[in-house]
Structure formats: structure tokens, C-alpha cells
Amino acid sequence: MKKSINIAIDGPASSGKSTLAKRLAKKLQYVYLDTGAMYRALTQLALKEGVATTDEEGLQALLANFTLAFQPSVTGEQQVICNGQNMTADIRSQAVNQSVSAYSAIPLVRDYLVKEQQRYAREHRGVVMDGRDIGTVVLPDAEVKFFLIASAEERAKRRYLENQAKGYSTQTLEELIADIQRRDKLDSNRKTSPLKAASDAHRIDSTSLSIDEVEEAMLAIIQKELTK
Numbered sequence: 001m002k003k004s005i006n007i008a009i010d011g012p013a014s015s016g017k018s019t020l021a022k023r024l025a026k027k028l029q030y031v032y033l034d035t036g037a038m039y040r041a042l043t044q045l046a047l048k049e050g051v052a053t054t055d056e057e058g059l060q061a062l063l064a065n066f067t068l069a070f071q072p073s074v075t076g077e078q079q080v081i082c083n084g085q086n087m088t089a090d091i092r093s094q095a096v097n098q099s100v101s102a103y104s105a106i107p108l109v110r111d112y113l114v115k116e117q118q119r120y121a122r123e124h125r126g127v128v129m130d131g132r133d134i135g136t137v138v139l140p141d142a143e144v145k146f147f148l149i150a151s152a153e154e155r156a157k158r159r160y161l162e163n164q165a166k167g168y169s170t171q172t173l174e175e176l177i178a179d180i181q182r183r184d185k186l187d188s189n190r191k192t193s194p195l196k197a198a199s200d201a202h203r204i205d206s207t208s209l210s211i212d213e214v215e216e217a218m219l220a221i222i223q224k225e226l227t228k
Helices: 017-028 035-049 054-062 092-102 107-123 134-138 152-166 173-189 211-228
Strands: 007-008 031-034 068-072 078-082 129-133 142-148 204-205
Touching: 007 017, 007 134, 017 031, 017 211, 031 035, 031 078, 031 107, 035 054, 035 068, 035 078, 035 107, 035 129, 054 107, 054 152, 092 107, 092 173, 107 129, 107 134, 107 142, 129 134, 134 142, 142 211, 152 173, 204 211
Parallel strands: 007 129, 007 142, 031 129, 142 204
Antiparallel strands: 068 078
């Protein structure tokens, strides 16, 4: 029987987590769960409904009726369906970029979504999951953990090119650098599940590496685990 393991990928904004998670899941024929999209979808819904980060009752009501599904498009791109609506483009807006860290730091939001992520991993053995607290909180027992890093300037450049290609944002490169630095500070200093590397995570600095080189390094580590 083919061995299946769970893989946790953490790191700051635009460090390549989602891209690499998707590539690894496809290569290994595993399930990919985009945890960042889950927080972004909740943030987009809260902004749309006018529910502030301080409105605990309003947030509880949103979560009580929150449904999320990931569906492939005709081109194979993952579509994010929240409460029956396609929010794939909406969750990459500037408004969501600026608010997602604040909503993600709310304990009741994190508790709810972490439980959903853990349930998904239990039900679909052989999962690649990326985020900021996967190896430390969501999947502390994952067989392989990675922590990806890169300079803020390099990460902003990647996000800028991605946004331009997909038409998601009109932010300048300078604005993106400032936004990423702000999010790094918020994510690393929040009280609930702060961004940090698990003690047993493999750290990879991708600043001067191509996506193919990072994937190759990650696959070598994963294959070593699979052959144990």
C-alpha cells in the first residue's frame, strides 16, 4: 500500500507557500487545502456584511453560516466558493489584503477554522496544507514540515507580478512592500497562533532560488520521509 503523509508548509505572505503546496500536491497526488483562502474568504464576507473585528456576536453569526468549497475551473485553477458564491477574485482584493491579518488574529475565527482544517486532514490522509501556523498548531504531528522565507522586496515583486497577470490589484510595488512588511509584523506578533517556524521544520530561503529549485529541494526531503 502506498504510504501517505501530511505535509505542512508555513511562511510569511508571498513566500511561495501556496504555489509550492499546489505543485507538491499535484506531483504526489495528494489533496491541497488552501488555508489562506479560508481566512481570506471569511474576511471578504465580514467586509461585505459590515462585521467589524470587534463585533464578536456578528462574527459568530457569520461562522455559524459559513460554508467553503474548493472547485477546479475548466482551466484547472482552484476556485473558492464561499456561501455558494465564487469569491476567487474578491479574496485577492486590496481591501482583503489590508484586513485579513486582523480578522485572522481573532481567537474565535482561528479556533473555528483550525478545527475545520484538522477535520479535513483527518478525513483526507495525504494532505498538503499551507499557512502560518500549520506546523505549530494545525498539524503539529505532520510528518514533514517546511518554513519558507524570502526578503520582503522579493515577496512583494512576486505578488506584484501575480496580481498584474490576474488583474487582481492596482497596488504599486512600493505599496506591496509596505503591505507585506506590515503583515509580517502583525502575523509574527499576534497573541493567537503567531507566525513562527516549528522546531522540526525544514527552513528554506527562496530569495535567490527559482520555484523549480525550491520544489526540487522540498521533494528530496519528502521522498526521504516516504522511504523510511
